Amino acid sequence: MIEGKKIKKVFKSGIFGGKTVVAVDNVDITVYDGETVALVGESGSGKSTLGRILLMLIKPDEGRVIFDGVDLTKLKGRELRRIRTKMQLIPQNPEEALDPRWRIYDSIAEPIRIHKLADSRNEEEELILELIRAVGLKEEHLNRYPHELSGGELQRAVIARALTLNPKFIVCDEPTSMLDISTQASIVRLLMEFQKRLGISYLFITHDLELAEVIADRILVMRSGKIVDERSLH
Amino acid sequence: MLEIEDLKVYFRTNAGKVKAVDGVSFEVKRREKFTLIGESGSGKSVLAQAILRLLPKNAEVSGKVLFDGRDLIELGEEDMRKIRGREIAWIPQSQSSLNPVLTVGFQCAEPVIEHFRTDKRSVFARVVRLFEFLGIGRSRVKDYPHQFSGGMRQRVLVAMGISADPKLIIADEPTKGLNASKRSQIVELFEKVGDKTMLIITHDLNFAENLADRIAVMYCGKIVEVSPAKEFFSEPLHPYSRGLLDSLPSRGLKPIKGFQPSMINPPKGCRFRDRCEFASERCKSEPPLINLNGRFVRCWLYDRR
Numbered sequence: 227m228i229e230g231k232k233i234k235k236v237f238k239s240g241i242f243g244g245k246t247v248v249a250v251d252n253v254d255i256t257v258y259d260g261e262t263v264a265l266v267g268e269s270g271s272g273k274s275t276l277g278r279i280l281l282m283l284i285k286p287d288e289g290r291v292i293f294d295g296v297d298l299t300k301l302k303g304r305e306l307r308r309i310r311t312k313m314q315l316i317p318q319n320p321e322e323a324l325d326p327r328w329r330i331y332d333s334i335a336e337p338i339r340i341h342k343l344a345d346s347r348n349e350e351e352e353l354i355l356e357l358i359r360a361v362g363l364k365e366e367h368l369n370r371y372p373h374e375l376s377g378g379e380l381q382r383a384v385i386a387r388a389l390t391l392n393p394k395f396i397v398c399d400e401p402t403s404m405l406d407i408s409t410q411a412s413i414v415r416l417l418m419e420f421q422k423r424l425g426i427s428y429l430f431i432t433h434d435l436e437l438a439e440v441i442a443d444r445i446l447v448m449r450s451g452k453i454v455d456e457r458s459l460h
Numbered sequence: 461m462l463e464i465e466d467l468k469v470y471f472r473t474n475a476g477k478v479k480a481v482d483g484v485s486f487e488v489k490r491r492e493k494f495t496l497i498g499e500s501g502s503g504k505s506v507l508a509q510a511i512l513r514l515l516p517k518n519a520e521v522s523g524k525v526l527f528d529g530r531d532l533i534e535l536g537e538e539d540m541r542k543i544r545g546r547e548i549a550w551i552p553q554s555q556s557s558l559n560p561v562l563t564v565g566f567q568c569a570e571p572v573i574e575h576f577r578t579d580k581r582s583v584f585a586r587v588v589r590l591f592e593f594l595g596i597g598r599s600r601v602k603d604y605p606h607q608f609s610g611g612m613r614q615r616v617l618v619a620m621g622i623s624a625d626p627k628l629i630i631a632d633e634p635t636k637g638l639n640a641s642k643r644s645q646i647v648e649l650f651e652k653v654g655d656k657t658m659l660i661i662t663h664d665l666n667f668a669e670n671l672a673d674r675i676a677v678m679y680c681g682k683i684v685e686v687s688p689a690k691e692f693f694s695e696p697l698h699p700y701s702r703g704l705l706d707s708l709p710s711r712g713l714k715p716i717k718g719f720q721p722s723m724i725n726p727p728k729g730c731r732f733r734d735r736c737e738f739a740s741e742r743c744k745s746e747p748p749l750i751n752l753n754g755r756f757v758r759c760w761l762y763d764r765r
Binding site: 377379433439 | 499500501610639640641663665703704707708709710713714715716719720
């Protein structure tokens with residue numbers, strides 16, 4: 227379970243921070259285990275900022291982020307890094323999510339190497355093959371570079387990378403808004419299938435209310451940095 | 461108005477010939493909003509660029525593009541320049557189509573200055589009227605593109621497209637990258653432009669449903685269905701059209717199995733065959749475009765011979 231309590235984030239711009247934008251304004255949010263919460267709102271409503279704060283990729287100015295009973299805002303670099311294996315981000319634009327000069331294989335292998343999950347090269351390869359089959363890619367895709375894959379294939383690769391560390395919580399930041407409709411359907415189905423199998427909880431950021439209604443257990447509506455509406459479905 | 465006959469666009473690449481548009485025929489009638497839908501890589505943007513002859517040099521184009529009786533494929537570059545912007549306008553995708561160092565007012569005036577050679581004052585008055593009509597506001601004529609939001613920029617592009625009062629407007633993905641609420645504004649905007657003949661290219665099915673008179677579906681360089689919009693959304697004919705509609709969140713979010721085939725080496729016969737639940741032996745040969753009471757579908761399921 228992940229919880230944000232009284233989260234506030236102000237962005238300053240201009241010389242001496244003359245202009246300020248309150249991106250997230252005193253927000254309380256909870257995502258329970260195995261739950262899909264859809265965060266809907268227009269661009270600029272602060273939904274992506276809130277998602278990144280829950281992952282501690284952006285530090286909040288005020289408030290706390292509590293993940294499995296641990297207050298993440300109090301943690302230091304190394305402890306935070308360890309906990310971060312349990313939380314992942316699937317960004318909107320898969321082309322920017324992967325290093326263009328790396329083969330898909332290396333991009334997926336990177337988290338395994340950083341966190342030393344495989345004892346040998348063979349073990350690493352086995353892990354990766356299992357993952358990419360699970361997301362519907364083929365072995366041949368691994369040797370390619372990001373520009374040689376279609377949008378849907380890339381997003382599958384990004385999902386495979388996010389799943390390497392067996393996360394419990396994933397923030398999906400408009401993962402399908404750059405994709406075709408039929409590709410969107412297959413990517414969303416894939417994400418739902420993993421949730422059922424692995425019990426992951428999702429914060430699904432989208433501006434597509436129809437999509438939110440189909441996939442989410444709860445919908446939160448965000449406007450000007452505040453959560454203005456909450457609705458339970460199912 | 462616009463008649464396209466057996467249009468083919470092949471690109472020569474190192475890997476082989478890419479058949480981006482492969483034998484497309486259709487007709488856009490006067491005052492009709494004809495919408496071409498298809499997913500990325502289906503060839504719909506290439507088709508539009510072929511009409512305006514905006515393709516790179518390695519494209520081999522054959523077939524006919526008849527615009528008011530003239531074949532645009534045969535025209536020289538000089539004659540083509542007189543048609544672009546004046547008779548056929550192009551409304552590009554919104555991201556980067558405006559020049560960042562020129563005011564939007566000037567960019568909207570450019571087609572008028574180019575084609576009519578009238579005095580500055582009347583051109584300016586025309587642009588101001590257009591800005592008011594489209595809800596941009598007259599005060600913004602001297603602003604630069606970066607001062608506009610995505611939705612407003614799209615309005616500017618529409619203003620630019622219609623400033624020289626063209627006969628035909630071709631719009632390429634006018635809702636790409638816009639929010640849901642902005643999208644409905646774009647629908648209103650296009651309705652305002654009203655009685656113009658339009659060829660709209662989009663993969664946004666909701667947008668198409670709200671705007672189109674007729675819908676053509678493109679898959680892998682071929683048109684697989686042409687239907688009036690209402691009938692298309694209530695009862696799509698081609699299995700791909702059905703699959704596309706069923707993958708909408710509001711209609712079940714059911715993906716189409718498999719992946720889009722390679723354009724260099726597409727499957728022989730029906731190109732949707734490998735992903736189709738109704739595929740049979742027959743589909744190994746190319747299905748004809750079958751006429752069903754004014755609707756057209758390229759599928760053996762509808763062959764009653």
